[in-house]
Amino acid sequence: MSLITIGINHKTAPVSVREKVVFAPEQMSDALRALVRLPGLDEAAILSTCNRTELYCNLQTPQQEGEIVQWLSEYHHFDGGDLRPFIYELADIDAVRHAIRVASGLDSLVIGEPQILGQLKSAYSTAAEQGTLGKLLRRLFQHAFAAAKHVRTDTEIGSSAVSVAFAAVTLARQIFGDVAKQHALLIGAGETIELAARHLQSAGIQELTVANRTLERAELLGKQFNAKAITLSDINQVLHEADIIIASTASPVPILGKGAVERAIRQRRRKPVFMVDLAVPRDIETEVENLNDVYLYTVDDLQEVVTQNMASRQQAATQAENIIDVQTENFMGWLRAQDAVNLIRGYRDRAEIARQSVLTKARRQLAQGRPPEEVLEFLAETLTNKLTHEPTTSLHQAAREGRTELINAACELLKLPYPTNDKLP
Known part of the structure; x- marks a missing residue:
């Protein structure tokens, strides 16, 4: 048997290529069944995210790698060797180390991000449901999950915010303690706001409102997070309900003025509000920071936190690599024992x-x-x-x-x- 990982990720290919080899959730079952029909392929799992598509396979002989690359190309309608320059192929110990690094967030665009572990667990569950996992891949994924937990327990790799959206939610938790009981208003519907919504949802927040220039875009984002969708013109009607406000639009002028925030504070009976302005130019007038009961942070305030935390995560990543070396060797020991x-x-x-x-x-x-x-x-x-x-x-x-x-x-x-x-x- 030969353990092989064939993939494409943010390090090897631009998004224009990556997006063409993504397996949509509704494709995954059929793709797995098609993949395991290749001659000499005993087991398979597919991990597909916006930043990576990877095929984990157990082959009878390593010479079959080329057939898998060919299958991936044909499945996504690539001509000839157009995909080959962006592909990486890892075998045996390199494939094992890679799987553990991916699960631990060390191979991610943002070091230590936790979402990839959940995505890898979903890939494992789907393969298990389709019956494409055997003894080797089942053991590999379970070992990778346990190693990732070890990394997060024994290092500080995931303890500090390394995106302004994550930093904003982290500050909100410091101010309110349990953000699950708060109401958040997100102004904008771009990538930063989507990431903030994801972090708020992970923190357990129940009430979420998305405001955007176009209602259609707000509704699209709202469906992902079970949030209420409104237009920018409706903000004043709900502003007093918001305990947490995060703004990130491309507006050339402020969305929230001092007067509107003052009226909202009076309606809240001076209950404090946490505001984060991640836009450049600003979405919230600078005079708002002088109001009582308002905690206002700008993107510059958070960027300093992010820069410090990135250095902290890099140090933690070095510790994590040592753990991964040990866990890789542990798995290889088990694998060698199977030969006997x-x-x-x-x-x-x-x-x-x-x-x-x-x-x-x-x-x-x-x-x-x-x-x-x-x-x-x-x-x-x-x-x-x-x-x-x-x-x-x-x-x-x-x-x-x-x-x-x-x-x-x-x-x-x-x-x-x-x-x-x-x-x-």
């Missing part, structure tokens, strides 16, 4: 045959009236001779041929003292 399973089973089967043969003869002697002590002596001596005959014959032959490496290996396997030259068999 058939050998061990064969050896034990042969010993069982010898035991049954001698036991049958011993029972026959007892039935003939031979004394039990004599039969026991026969059984012990005969079984010992049967079990040791071939190994001792091989050791004598190795000694005559001067094969000391085989003799030393036998000493290690049989837990015998290493012989000196005058005590060789």
Whole structure:
């Protein structure tokens, strides 16, 4: 068996290429079944996100890698070798280390991001449901999940915010404690606001409103996070309900003025509000920061936090790599042990045959009236001779041929003292 990972990610290909090899959720089941129909492919799982598409496979021979790349190209309608320059192929120990690094967030665009672990678990579940996982890949994914948990427990890789959206939500949690009980208003519907919504949802928030220039875009984002969608002109009607406000639009003029925020504060009866302006130029008038009961942060305030935290994560990543080296070797040890399973089973089967043969003869002697002590002596001596005959014959032959490496290996396997030259068999 040969463990292979074939993939394309943010390091090897631009988004214009990556987006063409994404497996949509509704495609995944059919794709897995098609993939495992390739000759010599015993197991398969597919991980597909906006930043990577990876095929994890157990092949009978490593020479079949080219067939998998060809399958991936044809499935996504690439011509010839157009996809090949962007592909990476990893085998055995490199594939194992890669899987653990991916699960731990060390191969991500943002080091230590936690979303990839959930995506990898989804890939595992889908493959398991489709019956395309066997002993090897099942063990690999479970080991990668456990190693990722080890990395997050024993390092600080995931403890600090490394995006302004994450930093904003982290600050909100520091101010309110439990943000699940708060109402958040997100102004805008771009990538930064989507990321903020994702972090808020992970923090357990229940009430979420998305305001955007076009209602259609707000509704599209709202469906993802079970949020209410409104237009920018409706903000003043809901502003007093918001405990957390995060704004990030492309508007050339502020969306929220001091007067509107003052009215909202009065309606809130001076209950504090946390505001984050991630836009450049600003979405919230600068004078708002002078109001009582308002905590206003700008993108510059958060960027300093992010820069410090990126350095912290880089240090944690170095620690994490040491953990990954150990966990990779642990898995490879298990994998190497699988190669000996058939050998061990064969050896034990042969010993069982010898035991049954001698036991049958011993029972026959007892039935003939031979004394039990004599039969026991026969059984012990005969079984010992049967079990040791071939190994001792091989050791004598190795000694005559001067094969000391085989003799030393036998000493290690049989837990015998290493012989000196005058005590060789």
